[in-house]
Amino acid sequence: MKLRVLEVVHIIPYTGSDSIQNSANLLSIPLTFFDIPWLVAPPPKQVFFYRLMESTPEHFHSLILPKLKLSLSLVLDSYLPFSGCLTWSQDELKPRIVVSQNDAVSVTIGETDADFSHLSGYGQRLVSDLHTLTPELPFSDDSASVFSLQITLFPNQGFSIGYTAHHGVVDGKTVNMFMKAWAHLSRDGVIPLPVSLTPSLDRSFVKDLTRVDEQMMEVTRSYSVDKNNMRSLSLSPPGEIGDDLVMATLVMSQDDVQRLRERVWSSGDDQIHCHLSTFVIAYAYTWTCFVKARGGDGERAVSFALIGDFRTRLDPPLPATYFGNCITTVGCYKRKAAEFVGEKGFVTAVELMSDLVKSLSSPGMIETIAQRVTAFYDCIGESSQLGTVAGSNRDGVYELDFGWGRPIKVDVISIRGEAISMADTRDESGGVEIGICMNKTEMDIVFSLFNNGLQNS
């Protein structure tokens, strides 16, 4: 797929206050122990597709782009870290986010003749095509950008907005809140932002009472790209995207979820105590399809993890609008594949995932967070399949209306293999969209297992 880059613009935050503009650094905030393990994670990438019959180049350039640029500048005033960089001074234990005068978010403006309907569909799409709709995130050993954007016109079809973010600075909730705030200003033009979209940058809420910072640095260091320079902010090069790598979206309706839930209830008396949320049902069901699709030796080790948001789980809780990573991973590591393929495979996965969700609220989670990160890293090389989930079925990504209607489709495109994404469904409440990305042969098998299993549930 061909992309024509029309321009790369740098949007600076509209900072209304003179006193702020006169200082050299607008902002300088250290990472917390919640951020540190994500420093080495691949950057999250997401694409929002907007269908527009009127998307002639004239309309796009004279109306849509100026409005998007202006509202971006306005929203960056509240989300200053998005325009800054990560830096790591020699005398500091951990990196910090620094925003200096004239720091900006890079926005690539592009145009393509590709088939909008196909790329924004639910069927199999080439991952290499989708990746042309998101920008690079510049980094070096000393400095790493936090966020970059790409706006791509599909003349007479629509446009897309794609981002690439640094996971060491933002988690899914923070970037989701930013995108909603930007859309709000573009659509309604009303300042100030509502409280629910105004980030809380106060890090004093995250208290490191048991030197978790140091433990997290120790664990993460062993996974840094440059073993000779432990303060390097370089990220691993992205894996090769071959021509057989495809992405697709599986859909589970609220009725599907309910039927699967009833299947768990009918499997035994103990299951009545399971945490049978939509998330658990959807993840467990998809996971068993993955393990069955791979086949092979039933003794092979497989693992799955889930990411929990701690804003509401800390005591006292953080503001819902806390800016930064406030997530950690819990997992079920090195189980036998055979446990998930048989008649009871789905119920087994539900029980294990239910226990994981419940464990997030148990005491001592923060004090032992470094051990959990170590356990996750350790299982990577030893698991033939490793499930994780980006996003969640309550992110409300289809609410993102910049003034030209809701997105027709939203894809997280940084997933791969058993790392899936989840989102709420566009038109039906209570359903789930599950993004998957793998080679075409395996995906065909997953598709048929997934859909046949739902029909028979």
Ligand SMILES: CC(C)(COP(=O)(O)OP(=O)(O)OC[C@H]1O[C@@H](n2cnc3c(N)ncnc32)[C@H](O)[C@@H]1OP(=O)(O)O)[C@@H](O)C(=O)NCCC(=O)NCCSC(=O)CC(=O)O
């Ligand atoms: C651990 C969890 C995934 C478990 O989710 P669950 O849905 O199973 O559990 P839960 O306790 O949150 O919710 C259980 C039930 O409570 C109700 N409920 C809870 N919160 C609600 C809310 N805000 N609105 C409406 N209903 C809500 C629902 O009825 C739901 O069931 P029902 O659903 O059936 O109605 C979640 O709690 C969580 O922490 N999610 C955050 C995940 C996250 O931030 N991921 C982003 C990672 S970073 C990222 O993604 C970037 C990247 O890597 O790309």
